[in-house]
Each structure stands twice: as C-alpha cells, then as structure tokens.
Amino acid sequence: MKYLKNNKGDTHVSTAVLIIISVVVGALILGGLWLLFAGDHGIMPTLNAEVRKLMGYTQELRVERYYNEDTGSYSIRYSYDGTHWSHADMPDYGSSAAVESIISNHSENDPIHAAIVRDGTQTYILTSTDGGKSWQEKISFTASAITHFYYGTSDALPVTSGSFSGERFVCRYKAGGSTYYTMVSDGKSWSKPTWSDLIPVG
Secondary structure (H helix, E strand, O other): OOOOOOOOOOHHHHHHHHHHHHHHHHHHHHHHHHHHHHHHHOOHHHHHHHHHHHOOOOOOOOOEEEEOOOOEEEEEEOEEEEOOOOEOOOOOOOOOOOEEEEEEOOOOOOEEEEEEEEEEEEEEEEEEOOOOOOOOEEEEEOOOOEEEEEEEEEHHHHHHOOOOOOOOOOOEEEEEEEEEEEEEOOOOOOOOOOOOOOOOOO
C-alpha cells in the first residue's frame, strides 16, 4: 500500500475558508470606498467642503431679511455659504421690502457689492464695500420692472441702451409705459439717467 506523499493538508474546507476571507476583505474594501466617495454625503465630499470653508473659498454673497425673535422685529443678515449668517447693517424699508438681487465687481483690491431692494415699484440701490456687513443707499427711483442688473460690459444691453468702455455696474429699468432707462456706475456713485433708451425706428 502506497501512502500519499503530499501532506500539506489542503482540503476543501481550507479552500472554502480562504474564499470566505477573500469575500469578507473585498466587501470591507468596497464598503470603505463607498463611505469615502458616496455622493454628497461621503467622507471625501464632506471633508472637501469643510476644507473649502477653512481656506476661504466662498460662494456668492446672500443678504436677506429675517424675523429677529429677540427684538421682535425684522433684521438683515448676510452669508457666503447659506449656512453661516452674520448681522448686516442696512436701512429698514419696512416689512414689505425685500432684497431682490445682489451683484459684485469681484475685485480683490476694491471689492464692491450692489443690491437692489424693492417695495412694490419703489426701488433702492445700495452698495457695500466691506463684504456685506454694512450697506448705504445710493439712489432711489420708481420702476415697474428691472430688466438688467449686473457688473460687466455693455455687450449684455440692447443696442438702444447705448454703450460704454470697460466694465461697469449697470441697472436698466422700465419706468412706465414703454420708457426704459439705463444707469451706469462705478459702484460708489450712482445718478439717475437724464435720457431714456433710444426708440428703434422702423
């Protein structure tokens, strides 16, 4: 009778154990990868968002009215991420007024934000030079609609509104009927236009 020379003990049971261990380890690795990169709620996206906050990467400035329960009145607050809010100093135009739009010149040396506050047809343009902490009214006027409010070149305006060189703050509004006015500013000083948009002929 001949005995088997292979005495390693490699049986079906040990092979099955190795397969089970491989499956478990693979599942753990896949689970870890899923936790790292699982959509917006994974570890990496969350960590990336926190790092961006710490490094000062911000979104657009937001300003809104809110009811202050401590004072029993409405106050103004501002935020760059929609999560962390700080108090803003802005004139109170009454409970029906609202901040309609905010634009910026995106300058690192001389940053200026401009905001439109509207209460019905009464419109106010305010500016901030300290990142949204304090706002000053620059001009007020009556407008049935605001058609353009931006910082940039005159290319975005209709040809009837005229043109200017470089980039400027622009507010084009409808005063009533078919009359449109276009204001152009450096952001610090605003003045009402004395001429309405040209009326196209033909």
